[in-house]
Amino acid sequence: MGSLRFGYSVNAIVEQLAVTTFNTGRIFEASGLDYDYPGNIAALRQISLTIGPGELVALLGANGSGKSTLLKLLDGLIFPSGGELLAFGKPLSEKALRDGPFVLEFRRKVGLVFQDPDVQLFSSTVWDEVIFGPLQLGVSKDEVVSRGSEALKLLNITHLRDRPPYRLSGGEKKKVALASVLSLHPQVLLLDEPTTGLDPWSQGNLIDFLIGWADGGKSLVFSTQDLDTAEELATRVIVLGTDHGVVADGKPEEFFSDPDFLLKTNLVHEHSHRHKELVHRHQHIHDHRH
Amino acid sequence: MKSDDFLSKNISNITHLLESVMSAEDLCRAPGLLQGLDARVKVATVVLFIVVVGLARSLPILGGIFALILVFVVLSKIPLGIFLKRILIFIPIFTAVIAIPALFVTPGAPLVTAGSKVIITEQGARTAGLLVLRVTDSLSFGILLVLTTRWTDILAALRWFRVPSLFVAVLGMTYRYIFLLLHTANSMFLARRSRTLGTFSGRENRRWLGQALGTTMAKSQHLSEEVYLAMLSRGYRDEGLALNSFTLRRRDFLWAAFALATASMLLWSNWR
Numbered sequence: 149m150g151s152l153r154f155g156y157s158v159n160a161i162v163e164q165l166a167v168t169t170f171n172t173g174r175i176f177e178a179s180g181l182d183y184d185y186p187g188n189i190a191a192l193r194q195i196s197l198t199i200g201p202g203e204l205v206a207l208l209g210a211n212g213s214g215k216s217t218l219l220k221l222l223d224g225l226i227f228p229s230g231g232e233l234l235a236f237g238k239p240l241s242e243k244a245l246r247d248g249p250f251v252l253e254f255r256r257k258v259g260l261v262f263q264d265p266d267v268q269l270f271s272s273t274v275w276d277e278v279i280f281g282p283l284q285l286g287v288s289k290d291e292v293v294s295r296g297s298e299a300l301k302l303l304n305i306t307h308l309r310d311r312p313p314y315r316l317s318g319g320e321k322k323k324v325a326l327a328s329v330l331s332l333h334p335q336v337l338l339l340d341e342p343t344t345g346l347d348p349w350s351q352g353n354l355i356d357f358l359i360g361w362a363d364g365g366k367s368l369v370f371s372t373q374d375l376d377t378a379e380e381l382a383t384r385v386i387v388l389g390t391d392h393g394v395v396a397d398g399k400p401e402e403f404f405s406d407p408d409f410l411l412k413t414n415l416v417h418e419h420s421h422r423h424k425e426l427v428h429r430h431q432h433i434h435d436h437r438h
Numbered sequence: 439m440k441s442d443d444f445l446s447k448n449i450s451n452i453t454h455l456l457e458s459v460m461s462a463e464d465l466c467r468a469p470g471l472l473q474g475l476d477a478r479v480k481v482a483t484v485v486l487f488i489v490v491v492g493l494a495r496s497l498p499i500l501g502g503i504f505a506l507i508l509v510f511v512v513l514s515k516i517p518l519g520i521f522l523k524r525i526l527i528f529i530p531i532f533t534a535v536i537a538i539p540a541l542f543v544t545p546g547a548p549l550v551t552a553g554s555k556v557i558i559t560e561q562g563a564r565t566a567g568l569l570v571l572r573v574t575d576s577l578s579f580g581i582l583l584v585l586t587t588r589w590t591d592i593l594a595a596l597r598w599f600r601v602p603s604l605f606v607a608v609l610g611m612t613y614r615y616i617f618l619l620l621h622t623a624n625s626m627f628l629a630r631r632s633r634t635l636g637t638f639s640g641r642e643n644r645r646w647l648g649q650a651l652g653t654t655m656a657k658s659q660h661l662s663e664e665v666y667l668a669m670l671s672r673g674y675r676d677e678g679l680a681l682n683s684f685t686l687r688r689r690d691f692l693w694a695a696f697a698l699a700t701a702s703m704l705l706w707s708n709w710r
Contacts, residue, residue, distance in 0.1 A: 220667065223671050225667045225670055225671055226667075251675075252673070255671070255672065255673040256673075259671070259672070260668075260671045262664070262668055262671075264664070266618055266661075267661065267664040267665055267667075267668050268668045269614075270610075270611060270614055270615075270665050270668065270669065271590075271610070271614070272588075272589050272590045272593070272610055272613065272614060273588075273590055276590055276680075279681055280669075280672055280674075281672035281673055283680065283681055284672060284673035284674050284675065285672075285673040289681060292681055293681070310588075312614075313614070314614065314617045314618060328672065329672070332672065332673075
């Protein structure tokens with residue numbers, strides 16, 4: 149599979165990356181991260197966390213708590229206003245991602261699926277979309293074709309191959325967006341609200357798929373508002389508070405069995421609802437089947 | 439509700455029109471003459487024909503070229519009605535404003551008179567006719583190319599001809615996102631209508647339209663920033679790389695030879 153472009157040997161990079169990841173045992177290390185929107189509006193404050201290989205991490209938090217911003221920081225698309233962020237033991241800075249072998253190495257290893265698939269599906273056909281990433285990263289032509297076909301097959305969307313993305317349904321767009329990142333063969337998948345806008349059947353399918361995908365020691369970091377999705381998929385939960393900092397970091401069962409904590413962090417709320425003829429008000433967590 | 443209806447119909451008609459004009463996937467797959475050709479050959483020969491049209495100075499030659507185009511349309515299994523509808527939509531937009539005054543202001547021998555007053559001159563009619571036919575022929579070649587070639591293949595052919603990748607990327611994205619933005623504009627109008635009782639004055643409608651245009655522009659800017667980030671995320675480095683799988687076949691050489699011979703003959707007749 150070696151690369152013919154950019155003058156770097158892909159195999160050497162992969163080996164180097166494996167060594168780096170193995171040595172540090174960490175994929176991301178953030179310490180004291182701050183991020184401000186224009187006008188000094190706080191998006192993230194003093195975020196410190198580490199994410200290791202094989203972890204399935206759910207980012208939870210109320211609207212506007214900074215989940216999407218954190219995912220973009222982890223993908224090296226925006227850069228912190230303060231603090232330090234390392235990826236595979238190296239600083240994830242604008243300079244490091246501008247050129248040199250690290251950008252190629254990083255983009256091959258980390259993929260981000262955006263919340264709005266229309267943002268991510270910019271090519272004229274589904275096929276062009278799924279091969280876009282491998283092409284840019286200098287994968288050989290045969291490998292590009294093979295990865296594109298494999299990604300379409302993996303998500304059962306081969307029949308959409310020649311369709312323009314704007315003519316797809318919401319669920320189909322989500323699948324194509326995921327396929328376009330999976331064709332990179334990433335080791336770390338970042339997903340922004342992956343189940344939003346999907347019907348329950350498609351949500352279940354996606355969760356099954358992601359559990360299967362991550363089974364081989366790959367890492368998953370996803371933001372969600374849906375506690376069921378977090379509970380079913382994640383082995384670790386990081387909760388962002390309304391002050392834009394980390395308010396909790398641990399195993400899902402530690403938090404989901406603590407109604408007071410969920411209420412305090414706006415992950416559930418007391419609301420009126422109906423039980424047959426009776427309408428009453430209390431906090432509400434649904435049990436579900438697996 | 440007259441002015442509201444006018445706005446509503448215009449926004450939704452523009453959306454439907456652009457969608458129907460620009461999406462011709464079924465026609466691109468039809469087993470016709472032009473669909474079977476290499477996209478690079480088609481782009482090159484269409485450009486050649488458009489140059490010939492631009493140089494043509496005789497109405498019969500321009501008319502003959504249009505007849506030839508209709509033959510290509512039939513051989514490419516494109517329904518004539520669909521093709522003519524696309525042309526007739528654009529010709530008034532592009533040429534009416536320029537061609538109609540030429541009928542009346544060009545000096546020359548009288549063609550139409552009212553009493554002793556000359557209204558239209560022969561030279562005026564010829565100038566207007568040349569303009570309309572040139573636009574018709576050029577546009578027809580362009581539409582023929584778009585109807586018989588997938589948009590991705592046209593973009594790939596442009597890249598093959600070393601058209602700057604940024605230009606090609608902008609073309610591709612314009613095509614991709616114009617529908618999304620039109621649907622956004624449509625939804626904005628429907629959202630306004632759902633909260634409206636009674637009618638708005640023309641002034642209020644104009645003000646709303648201005649605001650809607652501003653909002654759509656702000657949305658498109660945000661969208662473009664997000665799209666760029668999505669591209670960066672998958673390794674884009676200011677030079678879009680594409681997978682081209684062009685192959686030249688015998689029919690491509692035959693078509694290129696035919697196009698060259700026809701273009702030479704037309705130019706020779708033109709200057710004879």
